Amino acid sequence: MGVGIASERRLLSEDELERVKHSHYPDLGKLEPDDVLVLAKWLRERRNRIRDIVATRRRARRGKASSSGIGAPEASERGLSEKKQIFARAIRRVNARLDRERTERRRERIRMNFDEALRRKRSSARHHPQAGDTSKDGMQPIGSDRRAVTTEPSEIGRVSQAVKDAQAKRDN
Structure with missing residues (x-):
């Protein structure tokens, strides 16, 4: 649920409110990239600090840590958790802006690389090799070393007739 x-x-x-306001749109879009990085770093530090305080108070409540220097454990733990969520949402917005900037820079770099490669390709000489000695004659057949077996057409008919006669003899 949003806050x-x-x-x-x-x-x-x-x-804190002034800095978190900068993480909301349209103020976030007006910030310079370096300012966005500084804001992200500050938001992470604040979120981590509050996260550590909440964790320490929970440990003290369970009896696993001393409760010295952390204030009343029950009084404002819920408020601190909500505050941590505010900073986490602000970090999410700032990270989305940083990701968009990173993606735009990457696209621009890829675009420049493509343009440079296209420029190099267009400026280079085209390579068209000569066709060689057989350009007009086409492909030449290569002889085979296999023995050519030729069968007489009359021989084929004789064998077929012999098979038919043998089958008829068995059938009777």
Whole structure:
């Protein structure tokens, strides 16, 4: 479920809210790529810090860690979890912007490579080899080393008739 901007105002401090506002559109589209990287780094640091605090409080509640220096474990764990989700959603938006920029740069680089390859291909001399000595005569047959067996047509008929006679003799 999405968290509205009113919830962001309620959960975040002024400094955090100002930076998270930059992760919303259309402000995110107006940022320079270097500023987007700085924003992503800051958002990740804040999300990780809050994630660690929530995990420490949960461990303290279960009795696996000391509860010194983490404040009241029950009081604001839910608020911190929501705050962490706000930062995670902001990171998701910023990462989507970074992915789009990365994809555009990659497409531009591929396009430049294609254009350069096409330019090289068009500027190179075409290779058309000569047809060789047999261009007018076509293919020449190659003789075979096998022995040619020729059978007389009358011999074929004699064998067929002998088979027919033998079968008729067996049938009677």
